[in-house]
Amino acid sequence: MSDDKSKSVLTGNTLTSDAVDTARTETFAADSNTPLTVDETSGAEAAAAAARMKANLPEGTQTGSPLPAEGAGALPHFVSTAPFDLQSVEQLTPEQEKIYFASQLTLMWWKFRQHRVAVWSGVFLLVLYSTIFISEFLSPWNYQTRHSKHIYVPPQGVHLFHDGEFIGPFVYDLKRKLNLETMTREYTVDESKPLKLSFFCSGDKYNWFGLIPADNHLVCAPKGAPFYLLGTDRLGRDMLSRILQGARISLTIGLIGITVSFFLGIVIGGAAGYYGSWVDMIVQRVIEVLQSIPTIPLWLTLSAIMPASWSPILIYFGITIILGLLDWTGLARAVRSKLLSLREEDYVLAAQLIGAKAPRIIGRHLVPGFMSHLIASATITIPTMILGETALSFLGLGLREPITSWGVLLNEAQSINVVAVFPWLMLPVVPVIFVIIAFNFLGDGLRDAADPYK
Incomplete structure (x- = not known):
């Protein structure tokens, strides 16, 4: 094929219609060993040249293969002659590495901590469930103890100062009287007689979990003194x-x-x-x-x-x-x-x-x-x-x-x-x-x- 025809085949980096019509098949047919004609071979070469120009590949590179043609030389590349350094490889940050190696439970805990209301709810329930093991110790009285003189007593308050003087936690004594109109008991506070509370003391006896006898309480009132933070019921039992x-x-x-x-x-x-x-x-x-x-x-x-x-x-x-x-x-x-x-x-x-x-x-x-x-x-x-x-x-x-x-x-x-x-x-x-x-x-x-x- 003449040089004029070859030049007319290529226009810039694209194929013209003449090259498409000429390059009908591969250099050899897939099911035959018959070589192509001169025109067909020249058209195929033109198509390959156009593909190389479009991909910016050097002459001699086979477009259908990642390897260069024989004698065409190596593809453009860069090889570092410096020794391999492990530290040069991109590594995970400490935070990424921490997440990558964390277990499923750890990931759940990290996510759960972001829900502040749920965390405080869990703390509240944990404290509440912990109290069931020491409920007798936290209670000022045995829950079955009856105080016949203090039936339906309203909740009492704990005071720290008496007549302007600090004397520590204490409660006042109660005076009882019967209301003849309503036929109910009425209690009045006797502020002249403060009753000081004691902590980590001995009080009502109980069986811890029904097994171990004990009488230790967190807080106690003097013997015979009223101490009902949440009041009493119809039998005089402490509500708290x-x-x-x-x-x-x-x-x-x-x-x-x-x-x-x-x-x-x-x-x-x-x-x-x-x-x-x-x-x-x-x-x-x-x-x-x-x-x-x-x-x-x-x-x-x-x-x-x-x-x-x-x-x-x-x-x-x-x-x-x-x-x-x-x-x-x-x-x-x-x-x-x-x-x-x-x-x-x-x-x-x-x-x-x-x-x-x-x-x-x-x-x-x-x-x-x-x-x-x-x-x-x-x-x-x-x-x-x-x-x-x-x-x-x-x-x-x-x-x-x-x-x-x-x-x-x-x-x-x-x-x-x-x-x-x-x-x-x-x-x-x-x-x-x-x-x-x-x-x-x-x-x-x-x-x-x-x-x-x-």
Whole structure:
């Protein structure tokens, strides 16, 4: 081919229509060893030259291969002759390295710390649950001690100064008189007689957790002196001591109940979601029947089954099991819906191929995939069970005397007349409200911290 024709083929860095028409095939056909004609070969060379010019490659480079043509020389490149230095490689910053090597629990804790309200709620609940181990020590009186001379005493105040002189924490004595018009006891403060309080002292005897006898208290009043920070009830029992003692029952009943509920929800819901078919159908019908029954009447029916001759401990565990048996349906449906989607994942198939059984696949591979939802459900279910025990005891069908709980204490506040005259009997509802709010905030923080997408 002449030089004029070659020049007419290339125009700048692009191919002209003449080059496209000429370069019809490769230098050799894919299915034949027949060489191309002169015109076709020249057109192919022109196309290759145009491609090299467009890619800024030196002459002799084969455009269809990353390697240069034989005798064309090396591609433009740079090789450092300096010795290799490990420090010259781009490295992670200390902060990036800390995050890279952190465990999943550590990452959750870092995320949880950013939720300030959840952190303070967790601290509040931790302190509250810690007090149940030393509630007898923190109580100024034994929760069963009756003070017949101080019935329905209103809350007292603690003072530090008497007649302008600092004498330390003390309370004033009380004078009692009978109001003949209302036929109620009235108490007046005798400010002429301060009664100094003592700390880390010996007072009412008690059995720590019903096992170890002791009489140590954080604060005590002089013998026979009135000291009722939150008042007394109809039998003269100190409300503060009863609230502290009742926290042990009301707080632990939620933990034990959630254990029963979670076990049933994960096992039954996991079986329904993993196996599907008739297992799923039966489980869903049972859940629908249980959820169609009103909660309060069902609680009342099951509570009435428990014999009145049962000891307080048996009644306590009976109420706990009842609350756990009736609260697993929501969790079971949540577990079932998640497992229906997760069971189709590749890692589940891999576990099945190596011979893993269904319980191991559910517990090891599937349940951890939505642990954030389980954590949120736990923190929401615990206050629900606390409310359930409080409601049953308030209605007289849960825990009963001599055992005490927040619901048992509120049982005395059923009458509006009693509440109107003695409003401090409603004080046990305050810790119930704070505990429920704290659990809700804690659940929000834990759910966000355990979310793998955040």
